[in-house]
Amino acid sequence: MAKESPILLPKHQRILSSLGENIKLARKRRKLTTSQVAERSGIARSTLYLIESGSPGATIGNLLRVLSVLGLEGELGNVAGDDEFGRKLADAELLGRKKNE
Secondary structure (H helix, E strand, C coil), X not given: CCCCCCCCCHHHHHHXXXXXXXXXXXXXXXXXXXXXHHHHHCCXXXXXXXXXXXXXXXXXXXXXXXXXXXXXXXXXXCCCXXXXXXXXXXXXXXXXXXXXX
């Protein structure tokens, strides 16, 4: 039985599609074929297609393998690195405590 892809909100699907497109462009800028990237990543071409098309069924591990082949694995570490909203929430809580202390 085939796995079903997760259902995403349209906004989230657009984000994944944009990510896939960026990966595809990075591959093409390096003049690499899908076969080359798939082979170097140790994945099937169909898996690379899923990643480049923004499929929610692509795994983060396979994404990392492809990014590594493209020399972009460090970019994955930037996700949520600058959590401005989280800092504002924490700062607001700290400022609220200060008033009560």
